[in-house]
Amino acid sequence: MSEFTLHDLQCFDAVVRAGGFQPAAAVLHRSHPAVFAAVAKLERQLDLVLLDRSGYRVRPTEAGTSFLQRARKLLREMEDLRLHAAQLSAGAESDIHVVIGDLCPLPHVLGLLGRFFEGCPGTRLHLHFDAVGGPLERLLDDEAGLILHWVDKSDPRLDWIDLCKVPLVAVVAPGFLPDAPRGTVRPEDLRGHTQCVMRDTARHSERRDYFVMEEAPRCMVPDQGMKKEIILQGLAWGHLPRFLVEEELADGRLLSIAGRHLPGRIEELVVARRRDRPHGPVSTRLWEHLQSEAPRLRRALAAQR
Numbered sequence: 553m554s555e556f557t558l559h560d561l562q563c564f565d566a567v568v569r570a571g572g573f574q575p576a577a578a579v580l581h582r583s584h585p586a587v588f589a590a591v592a593k594l595e596r597q598l599d600l601v602l603l604d605r606s607g608y609r610v611r612p613t614e615a616g617t618s619f620l621q622r623a624r625k626l627l628r629e630m631e632d633l634r635l636h637a638a639q640l641s642a643g644a645e646s647d648i649h650v651v652i653g654d655l656c657p658l659p660h661v662l663g664l665l666g667r668f669f670e671g672c673p674g675t676r677l678h679l680h681f682d683a684v685g686g687p688l689e690r691l692l693d694d695e696a697g698l699i700l701h702w703v704d705k706s707d708p709r710l711d712w713i714d715l716c717k718v719p720l721v722a723v724v725a726p727g728f729l730p731d732a733p734r735g736t737v738r739p740e741d742l743r744g745h746t747q748c749v750m751r752d753t754a755r756h757s758e759r760r761d762y763f764v765m766e767e768a769p770r771c772m773v774p775d776q777g778m779k780k781e782i783i784l785q786g787l788a789w790g791h792l793p794r795f796l797v798e799e800e801l802a803d804g805r806l807l808s809i810a811g812r813h814l815p816g817r818i819e820e821l822v823v824a825r826r827r828d829r830p831h832g833p834v835s836t837r838l839w840e841h842l843q844s845e846a847p848r849l850r851r852a853l854a855a856q857r
Contacts, residue, residue, distance in 0.1 A: 653701030
């Protein structure tokens with residue numbers, strides 16, 4: 553049996569995925585005859601009929617399905633090897649862009665980054681601060697190599713590491729809702745009161761609103777620090793990360809109105825990167841550093857409660 557090539561396997565896989573030779577050729581940027589010839593050669597070399605060509609769309613035969621399962625493992629390993637080679641050839645990066653999301657506990661996260669980059673004097677760290685949908689948009693637009701934010705973990709484009717859980721709690725200043733007992737506040741009790749909301753920094757992605765009460769007065773802010781100060785001054789109510797208001801809740805400067813009707817939410821803070829991009833040696837070490845420091849971050853936040 554003659555040796556088949558990686559190109560032959562790629563053509564066979566593309567034909568099955570696309571359902572035909574012409575669409576597979578478009579995906580591979582090859583000519584139709586070249587793709588047809590590669591698959592026909594593969595069948596001759598294997599002495600197998602891999603495709604059923606009797607219908608409108610070509611389909612793998614039983615033997616073709618079994619062979620393709622093994623072939624795709626090899627194709628994935630080859631892609632991983634290609635990315636690894638790109639990482640090795642990249643050398644130490646001169647610049648790394650990291651996005652800090654609006655739910656990050658800044659003293660802890662910036663401390664993690666600071667300790668790491670003390671040992672990387674040849675690499676410049678560029679920090680970006682974004683909110684709501686902004687961090688993910690910047691990552692997908694190739695404007696950052698890492699983000700520290702929440703993500704959709706089912707997104708196949710992303711690789712991620714759990715850092716910590718961030719509870720969000722609805723809070724007000726004392727006297728803001730004099731007629732509403734805590735724990736029983738309902739959304740309708742808040743409709744006449746100004747709500748403080750984070751501004752989404754995404755530029756072209758679909759805008760997302762969290763906890764936003766329709767038809768209520770609203771003020772928009774760029775960061776959690778300003779949001780906290782506005783709520784402390786009795787100018788609005790809103791949801792804030794629990795770690796940011798622990799002291800104020802303890803000494804009575806803020807009151808939680810969380811309850812059955814305003815349960816809040818727990819977000820999962822992660823560090824995320826693209827799966828389909830090469831990562832240089834410094835980025836890879838930073839990824840490993842954040843993974844190793846995640847348990848310490850969780851313990852530090854737990855100790856604040």
